[in-house]
Amino acid sequence: MSRKRYALVGTGGRASFFYTSIARDYKETSELVAFCDINQTRMNVANQKLEPFGVGPLPTYKSSDFDRMIEEQKPDIVIVTTVDRTHHTYIIRAMELGCDVITEKPMTVDEVKCQEILDAIKRTGRNVRVTFNYRYSPHNTKIRELIMDGAIGDVHSVHFEWLLNTKHGADYFRRWHRDKRNSGGLLVHKSTHHFDLVNFWLGTQPKTVFALGDLMFYGRENAEKRGVTEFYSRAYGSEYAKNDPFALHLEENENLKSMYLDAEKEDGYFRDQSVFGDGINIEDTMGVMVKYRNNAILTYSLYAYAPWEGFRVCFNGSKGRIEMNVVESSYVNSGGEQALEGAVKGKKITVFPMFDAPYDVKVEETKGGHGGGDPVLLNDLFGVKAPDRFNRAASHVDGAMSILTGIAGNQSLRTGLPVQVANLVSFD
Numbered sequence: 001m002s003r004k005r006y007a008l009v010g011t012g013g014r015a016s017f018f019y020t021s022i023a024r025d026y027k028e029t030s031e032l033v034a035f036c037d038i039n040q041t042r043m044n045v046a047n048q049k050l051e052p053f054g055v056g057p058l059p060t061y062k063s064s065d066f067d068r069m070i071e072e073q074k075p076d077i078v079i080v081t082t083v084d085r086t087h088h089t090y091i092i093r094a095m096e097l098g099c100d101v102i103t104e105k106p107m108t109v110d111e112v113k114c115q116e117i118l119d120a121i122k123r124t125g126r127n128v129r130v131t132f133n134y135r136y137s138p139h140n141t142k143i144r145e146l147i148m149d150g151a152i153g154d155v156h157s158v159h160f161e162w163l164l165n166t167k168h169g170a171d172y173f174r175r176w177h178r179d180k181r182n183s184g185g186l187l188v189h190k191s192t193h194h195f196d197l198v199n200f201w202l203g204t205q206p207k208t209v210f211a212l213g214d215l216m217f218y219g220r221e222n223a224e225k226r227g228v229t230e231f232y233s234r235a236y237g238s239e240y241a242k243n244d245p246f247a248l249h250l251e252e253n254e255n256l257k258s259m260y261l262d263a264e265k266e267d268g269y270f271r272d273q274s275v276f277g278d279g280i281n282i283e284d285t286m287g288v289m290v291k292y293r294n295n296a297i298l299t300y301s302l303y304a305y306a307p308w309e310g311f312r313v314c315f316n317g318s319k320g321r322i323e324m325n326v327v328e329s330s331y332v333n334s335g336g337e338q339a340l341e342g343a344v345k346g347k348k349i350t351v352f353p354m355f356d357a358p359y360d361v362k363v364e365e366t367k368g369g370h371g372g373g374d375p376v377l378l379n380d381l382f383g384v385k386a387p388d389r390f391n392r393a394a395s396h397v398d399g400a401m402s403i404l405t406g407i408a409g410n411q412s413l414r415t416g417l418p419v420q421v422a423n424l425v426s427f428d
Contacts, residue, residue, distance in 0.1 A: 007035075011046040023053035071097075102129045103130055104130075152321060162300075168330045174275055185406075196401075202292060232277075236250055285303045
């Protein structure tokens, strides 16, 4: 079997999930050939992380040399893990240069860039995969199985509540995500996971979206309203930050220090900004209603300053109801805590059949992030793909349909009106 050749662009915290897995577990089927980033220090760190696996050092290319990287290294597939607003640039250019693409979610941040990607796929005939690891979590797959097998008949409504806590949730307000131009806000960057799960669980696509939301906890103005008087721009070197439970101290984590604190001299990016600073323009409290093509209705809530991390989801069907409660471990993405991402601390699935006794559904978790789902996803990407009755591998259409719910939500936030998803992009 000839090995697939992979180049990776964007070597921040999320990237190591992919490149360490290829180097450690998939040497027989996959080969890393190059790194690309705006920051040489971060690429050097990525090469250092490959050393224990006997791989590398790989050639490194600045982002301005992306075309040269493709020409010289001839990858079959480009993995895109850059800042969200630049995903479309590398996805499209990689396809134009003859490569397929694996992209971290969200596929992109707005409908214009989404349309550009869809047009490029049609123009080039290349393939784009989106890495929705939550589909592979055993408890989420079990929900898909229960619904597919008719446990509660036709699903008519879903109530979905996601809680990001004051460690993980706060982290989106320290980083580049705090600027909606970079991330599309949490309705795109984070909720893309959740909207994709609903599409996956119900086997349908969004039709109409209405959203409300605001910045109600983070940001300087909200802190001032609560009586806060001491402010700082970033944690490193700040006396005020020493007593702030929301502060992130990069020097205390070797991964964060090497990837960001030691690298900021090259690009001026501060990973440890105050969550109560100025310049935050994303929402931290959101509510969304969605009508789907199969006429199901979703009510969805997300907030990013919860006292615990996890989610609750309820499905109401023609033959009963399913309830799932999941408590997850909290983490800060440092590129070195992959097993903690989406790690399950507690879960419960209960089916309430109409006119019959309720029963709990057992789900076996396995090793790895997201309840053991991450290793299954990684094998799907880089190993020998196994048959999958649940069709968990996400295409560019799945990637588009997940972000279009959030993109429509953002448009609804701006206008106060419901948005028809079909009016945002064309798949023809």
